[in-house]
Amino acid sequence: MRRLVAVALLALAPACSQEEKAPAPPMEGQLEPIPNPHGSVTPLPDPELQEGSVGRAPRRITVAQLQTSILTTVGIPWAELDGGLGTTLGRADYANIVTENIEPNLVFAKFLEDGARKVCKARARAELDIVDPTARTLSRNIPNLRDAATNLTKLSDAQVTELLVYLSTRFWGAPLSGDELTRWKSLFTQVAARAETVRARDQAFAAMCIAMMTDPRFLTY
Amino acid sequence: MKKNPNPLHLERRGLLKALAGVAGTTLFGGLPFRAFAQTASLQPADRCFVFVYFSGGWDQLLAFDPRDPTVFTPERISETRILPGYNLINDSRFETMPLVPEKNGVRSNIAFGPAVGQLSTHFDLMTVVRGINMNTLGHEVGYRYFNTGKRPIGSAARGSSTATEIVGQFAPVVPIPSIAYNIETYNDRYPGHANALRVSRSRDLLDTLKASTDVLDPEIEQQLLGFRDQPTSCEAEAYAARGVGETYANSREQVQSVLASRLDNAFRFELAENAAVRQRYGLASSGPYDNEAGRAALIATALKKGISQCVSINLTGGLDTHFGTQLTQANNQRRGFDALATLVDDLRTTDHPSGDTFMDHTTILVFSEFSRTPLINANGGRDHHLSNSCLLMGAGVKHNYVFGASGDLGMAPGTFDLRTGAATPTGENILPEHIIATVLASANLDYSITRVEPLKPILA
Numbered sequence A: 001m002r003r004l005v006a007v008a009l010l011a012l013a014p015a016c017s018q019e020e021k022a023p024a025p026p027m028e029g030q031l032e033p034i035p036n037p038h039g040s041v042t043p044l045p046d047p048e049l050q051e052g053s054v055g056r057a058p059r060r061i062t063v064a065q066l067q068t069s070i071l072t073t074v075g076i077p078w079a080e081l082d083g084g085l086g087t088t089l090g091r092a093d094y095a096n097i098v099t100e101n102i103e104p105n106l107v108f109a110k111f112l113e114d115g116a117r118k119v120c121k122a123r124a125r126a127e128l129d130i131v132d133p134t135a136r137t138l139s140r141n142i143p144n145l146r147d148a149a150t151n152l153t154k155l156s157d158a159q160v161t162e163l164l165v166y167l168s169t170r171f172w173g174a175p176l177s178g179d180e181l182t183r184w185k186s187l188f189t190q191v192a193a194r195a196e197t198v199r200a201r202d203q204a205f206a207a208m209c210i211a212m213m214t215d216p217r218f219l220t221y
Numbered sequence B: 001m002k003k004n005p006n007p008l009h010l011e012r013r014g015l016l017k018a019l020a021g022v023a024g025t026t027l028f029g030g031l032p033f034r035a036f037a038q039t040a041s042l043q044p045a046d047r048c049f050v051f052v053y054f055s056g057g058w059d060q061l062l063a064f065d066p067r068d069p070t071v072f073t074p075e076r077i078s079e080t081r082i083l084p085g086y087n088l089i090n091d092s093r094f095e096t097m098p099l100v101p102e103k104n105g106v107r108s109n110i111a112f113g114p115a116v117g118q119l120s121t122h123f124d125l126m127t128v129v130r131g132i133n134m135n136t137l138g139h140e141v142g143y144r145y146f147n148t149g150k151r152p153i154g155s156a157a158r159g160s161s162t163a164t165e166i167v168g169q170f171a172p173v174v175p176i177p178s179i180a181y182n183i184e185t186y187n188d189r190y191p192g193h194a195n196a197l198r199v200s201r202s203r204d205l206l207d208t209l210k211a212s213t214d215v216l217d218p219e220i221e222q223q224l225l226g227f228r229d230q231p232t233s234c235e236a237e238a239y240a241a242r243g244v245g246e247t248y249a250n251s252r253e254q255v256q257s258v259l260a261s262r263l264d265n266a267f268r269f270e271l272a273e274n275a276a277v278r279q280r281y282g283l284a285s286s287g288p289y290d291n292e293a294g295r296a297a298l299i300a301t302a303l304k305k306g307i308s309q310c311v312s313i314n315l316t317g318g319l320d321t322h323f324g325t326q327l328t329q330a331n332n333q334r335r336g337f338d339a340l341a342t343l344v345d346d347l348r349t350t351d352h353p354s355g356d357t358f359m360d361h362t363t364i365l366v367f368s369e370f371s372r373t374p375l376i377n378a379n380g381g382r383d384h385h386l387s388n389s390c391l392l393m394g395a396g397v398k399h400n401y402v403f404g405a406s407g408d409l410g411m412a413p414g415t416f417d418l419r420t421g422a423a424t425p426t427g428e429n430i431l432p433e434h435i436i437a438t439v440l441a442s443a444n445l446d447y448s449i450t451r452v453e454p455l456k457p458i459l460a
Helices: A002-019 A063-074 A106-127 A158-170 A178-197 A203-212 B012-021 B033-040 B074-080 B114-125 B141-147 B163-168 B202-209 B218-228 B234-239 B244-258 B263-267 B272-281 B292-304 B326-348 B434-440
Strands: B048-054 B126-133 B178-181 B197-199 B310-316 B362-368 B389-393 B401-403
Touching: A002 B401, A063 A106, A063 A203, A106 A203, A106 B202, A106 B244, A158 A178, A158 B178, A178 A203, A178 B218, A203 B218, B012 B263, B048 B141, B048 B163, B048 B292, B114 B126, B114 B326, B114 B389, B141 B362, B141 B434, B163 B178, B163 B310, B163 B434, B178 B292, B197 B202, B202 B263, B202 B292, B218 B244, B263 B292, B272 B292, B272 B326, B292 B310, B292 B326, B310 B326, B326 B362, B362 B434, B389 B434
Parallel strands: B048 B310, B048 B362, B126 B401, B178 B197, B178 B310
Antiparallel strands: B126 B389, B362 B389
């Protein structure tokens, strides 16, 4: 028994001596080590307890974020946001309303739809006259839109995919893929065919822009 | 916190059915309105509220706290410090004595000032509270005090507007729970659904309710609508998780419902279908309808069509009459009271879907930020006065009843036993928070934010 205890003590000795070993003093020019300011890592909560997701809940973007997002993604501003509409959509004036309302309520949904239509239609129409595709935002990979030879229904699958991946990345910061990409491609095919029929090519891009801008991914983060 | 015991529900299934109908045609044109209306008609709230603000500080001698000019004569000014001045109005439309109407053999217990006019015939629905101590002579402080039921800090409002409290607690299923028409609105503790839609004019409301004029080709619109009805991807679901996405989806459904119902047409009083509204409220054949009568018509439409539960409105203004004649004040008040009388006429002759009339389901609070001095100043006007009065009408409050009184010496705010309404030197002042607590209690809502008890004798 004594022999067993002695062996056990001998086995534990290195571990004890390692734990007690003091850190070497810093050398000349070396920064002194500091303890981890973050302490121990708190594990993420169980996703099952949070409807399958972890982290904070998504939030609706503020009016200022919306304004910037539209300008960045579409390329033209939604001018009405600078007027009274910004307040209607929830912007705080810090006089009567001191907290921004970021609830995607009826009024927000209504005016976002209006705003999406306004800027998307205007931008899509303007892009018809922009010859350089890289200067466009909604029809980036389509050659000359005014050219009679261009036909949106004749775009290859790869071209449509490229367009939609570009647009989804631009609008949401995440590229479309999988089944969802197929659904969006189907939408584009439908609206493109109709747009060609009614000779209003810009409407196909406007429709895609409206659909992406009114998607929850555009207005949440 | 007490909740509405019978909240009305706009069924999601009904909305989806209606949307399916919408999807069969174009988005904004050629809608199957009849089919939609049958499946997704909006229901008026079971309990409605109207907050009517008379802007500028009213002369309560002309409104809800009159005095007999044969008693309060110019000769007794030094003794009473009150001069009704009804004879100075000098217009045949205004009586020179307080009005005490009678209806169906019942005499009013409430005396009204000459400016109240036709509204006084609805005394059988009213409670008047007199002798309220506003504790302020500042416009902003006064109306914010009445707006929230909490005394402002300096001139900054505290707490939520009473309308916000109401829709925050009721959480009504109506498209725009609270409308604030040219009046401030506050929300300090409720989610966004309780926020009022603040509009400065009727056109703002129309813009909210009307479909966008930026439409695409009808078939493309249809394709877009069909696409939105498809199930979303896992990633989209993740962004939409935990509230925000569902709220947004519901909001979009509501938008479709509102647009498909063409609720904006209800507020386009120039339309032929609204001829009866024009006639009732004496509106011109073309807008804009931003006068008192137009605002009253807007209130009635918002409540009756099931669009809103609360409407807070700056009904009339021009009452800050430090200069000029008594006629100016009387005229400006009269426009507001006449419009209000038409509104009450309308509400008490319109059946509510839950039974009785709309007036039986509606509480109206009429207030101003303070009153005007009982004596006329050197410029022929009246200045700001501390004591005030207000009117409560309709559901949840006693009818043909007066609570409190202002003093016969300079119309000073009185002190009362607030449990009984009896004047007593050892009692308390009536304050705006008592009025707001009473309004909330009249609908069995939580009034603890006011930190006072309601005026129980007023409660029906």
